[in-house]
Amino acid sequence: MRQRRPTLEQVARHAGVSRATVSRVVNGSPTVAAEIQEQVAQSVRALGYVPNHAARSLVTQRANSFALVLPEPSTRVFSEDQFFPALIRGISQELEPTEIQLVLMMATSPASHARITQYVLAGHVDGAMVASMHGADPLPMALSDTGVPVVVNGRPLAHCRVPYVDVDSTGGAERAVRHLIDRGRRHIATIAGPQDMVAGIDRLAGYHLGIDGTGQRPIVAPGDFTRESGETAMRHLLETHPAVDAVFAASDLMAHGAIRALRGAGRRVPDDVAVVGFDDVDLARYVDPQLTTVRQPIGDIGRAMVRQLVTMAAGGEVEPAVILPTTLVLRESA
Amino acid sequence: MRQRRPTLEQVARHAGVSRATVSRVVNGSPTVAAEIQEQVAQSVRALGYVPNHAARSLVTQRANSFALVLPEPSTRVFSEDQFFPALIRGISQELEPTEIQLVLMMATSPASHARITQYVLAGHVDGAMVASMHGADPLPMALSDTGVPVVVNGRPLAHCRVPYVDVDSTGGAERAVRHLIDRGRRHIATIAGPQDMVAGIDRLAGYHLGIDGTGQRPIVAPGDFTRESGETAMRHLLETHPAVDAVFAASDLMAHGAIRALRGAGRRVPDDVAVVGFDDVDLARYVDPQLTTVRQPIGDIGRAMVRQLVTMAAGGEVEPAVILPTTLVLRESA
DNA sequence: TTGTAAGCGTTATCAT
């Protein structure tokens, strides 16, 4: 059997003071005599007292926890890269110095969407982060409607006033294309991501921005961020546009697929066709040739989301969007 | 401002019954007249009542949540494969039908170890899962000492009575070696994992088991599960044992590193040297040649841990060890 | 500066 933890009451008796005083000491109130403070501190140590979370949040009306909501589809798409762990690591780091705990909620089934909403609505958490790749996801808004602070990863597509943290996908993609142009490439294609996801949309927009005004014609092949789709798209591209001499893939996985297709077709990378990816997952350094790619600071996304949420939970206002920079990492493939 | 949720009291007034009755209905007690049950249910819906977690667990002394504790070193080592996300997915799936929430705690700093212990000790969770790759980690035992149910992923090295869930690494490794022998390989080396981790130890033990009695001499090169270490180890192996015609790497990442080294040395895989990995991460299907490897059911580990914990939290006894099977997946590299 | 006491929203033990 699990023995009951000592309560404030017991510490108070042990220290010969009132419950209120112990509470003050525990919570670091300055209005306690140094002498008594030490007295109480000793009793706390002696009895191994630890405040009861439930009791505390019952009276303070705060849960001291944030939820991280992961709609399953997104985690599946991004399964092979380190997005998910890296995001969590960033969040944890930022949460570390606070007393705030992280509650993980995966929306594995349709029913769980409702369950999550219920949970958040019940006031079990002081705020929620939604790692939603599908910009039209109604979940963030649904949560936000319950009055709980919510921040999303990735610009929401649906018209909604939920603050978000995103990376400069458009800028990164544009820079990638510029780089290809600067290297003298004249037939630059893109393998786009799914157009129901912000990441897919923005990276394609960046491609167009880079191509515009150069006199080159845009060449777009659809993909869904997976390696298979990249391989298929590249094969198709080689058939329809045999002159293609560069490709910007909207994900490293697709870039890898493209490289496989190119190798299969006997084209050398980057000699015949240059390839640039997006994400900078570990894999990028291990494909042959090493991948030139656009890096996004995943951990920073998590950290920024926490910072936003902390501000909001404290009743403060936050900017509706935080956009983190992306950087072009030059390696061998372009 | 966030409006306060309605309380039992208000629902009771709305339905014209007592607080106790509402509580009974909410908790599905059978001792309520069907008529009143419906009455109350309607009021609950009308007011949008959701039970207050803190109040409930204050009186029931249960938190309705489990902690997943991740000592940072392990997550770093396993960063590139999908161990961490897959584990969490399995846990979430098993937790889904229960009302139990998952609290994630990363031990990012030395100080956080203490913080985690404190938190668990405070009774904030009903049980803790520790994803501890380093078998000698004192954390599980420390947590267990607080009286909270604890279950570990991976057999603990330190002498301690914490129940654990592990996969049959030894058996998997042995099968891999047997397979190489069956294919006529005569100089089978292994690239071992770190010997302070159970996974490293067991996979090496399995290798020895497979080699024993075949008349072959064991050839062991040390590694640390990373691709770099695999590449280095393989290069070294080629120098010291040029006759080597097969290699069992204790991780897919190391196997990939080995393949790179082999290719660099002009050896063909599997023609000159067969390679078998361990883990079956996504990458295994995408390296060239596709990797023959030992698959471990990561999601099942998570699910099993939850099942153990649920039993323990309910006061039941669990077997001290659950060992899940591994399977040899045949592809191209061996 | 310290103590007293009134809740916070539930569940559970009694009576009825």
Added chain:
DNA sequence: ATGATAACGCTTACAA
């Protein structure tokens, strides 16, 4: 079958 009522452990006016 239902309703009072007493906890559960803590914070926080308010009093002293």
